[in-house]
Amino acid sequence: MKLIVGLGNPGRRYENTRHNIGFMVIDEFAKKEKVKLNLKTKFKGEVAQTTIHNESVILLKPNTFMNDSGKSVLALKQFYQINDEDILVIHDDLDLLCGKVRIRRKGSSGGQKGLKSIISCLNSENFNRLKIGINRDEFIPVVDYVLGKFTSEQKKEIDISIVTSVEAIYDWLTHDVVYVMNKYN
Numbered sequence: 001m002k003l004i005v006g007l008g009n010p011g012r013r014y015e016n017t018r019h020n021i022g023f024m025v026i027d028e029f030a031k032k033e034k035v036k037l038n039l040k041t042k043f044k045g046e047v048a049q050t051t052i053h054n055e056s057v058i059l060l061k062p063n064t065f066m067n068d069s070g071k072s073v074l075a076l077k078q079f080y081q082i083n084d085e086d087i088l089v090i091h092d093d094l095d096l097l098c099g100k101v102r103i104r105r106k107g108s109s110g111g112q113k114g115l116k117s118i119i120s121c122l123n124s125e126n127f128n129r130l131k132i133g134i135n136r137d138e139f140i141p142v143v144d145y146v147l148g149k150f151t152s153e154q155k156k157e158i159d160i161s162i163v164t165s166v167e168a169i170y171d172w173l174t175h176d177v178v179y180v181m182n183k184y185n
Contacts (some may be wrong), residue, residue, distance in 0.1 A: 001056045001080055001082055002055060002056070002088070003057075003058045003086060004059050004090070005022070005060045005062070005087065005088070005090065006022030006061050006090045007022035007092070007114040008023035008066065010061075010063050010065070014147065018092055018134040018146050018149070019066060019092055019146040019147055021090070021134065021161075022089070022092070025169075026090065027061075028162050030048050033052075035048040039063065042075065042079075044063055044072040045061055046060070046061040047059065052174075053173065060076055066113050067114070067117055070117035070121030070122065073089075073121065084122060084126040084127045087127040088172055089114075089128070089129050089130070090130045090132070090165065090169075091112055092133075094135070095136065096132070096134075096135075097135060098154045099154070099157030100133035100161070101130065101132055101165055102130075102133075102184070102185055103181045103185060104131065105177050106125045106126045106127065107125055130172075132158075132161050134146070134154075135154070168183075171184075
């Protein structure tokens with residue numbers, strides 16, 4: 001069983017903001033798989049399940065705010081007894097160029113609050129990450145920037161990165177993570 005988590009903040013106010021790129025990728029993946037995410041209060045998030053190559057795959061969009069994402073991930077991980085190595089977390093990355101996609105096998109939070117929460121709740125850094133660059137704007141405070149919407153130019157890059165990210169997810173589900181890292185990094 002695999003768990004794919006897209007990070008973001010719930011509510012209309014945060015739709016299509018830079019911080020919600022994880023939600024956007026999950027939505028696109030769910031659309032491709034023709035599955036609907038439904039709110040599951042015991043998992044503190046929206047959940048969908050599908051099967052790919054005879055493997056059960058769970059999609060999760062935590063309904064907590066970014067800083068509490070770990071609670072949702074932990075609830076689902078414990079219920080289904082999912083190994084850390086079978087988790088892929090999709091999130092924004094300020095230190096990557098806008099639209100750049102990177103896969104990592106494990107590591108620190110790099111300052112990303114959602115990852116920090118997950119690492120704390122799981123007591124582990126040993127889960128996979130799919131990072132999507134949103135760039136950094138030195139003239140805008142970080143909080144305002146990540147909660148802001150993409151410019152029209154950035155949106156073009158992000159739309160391409162969402163397609164690339166969905167392809168990377170399929171590769172992650174069917175190949176070794178090293179293969180996926182070599183292909184996309």
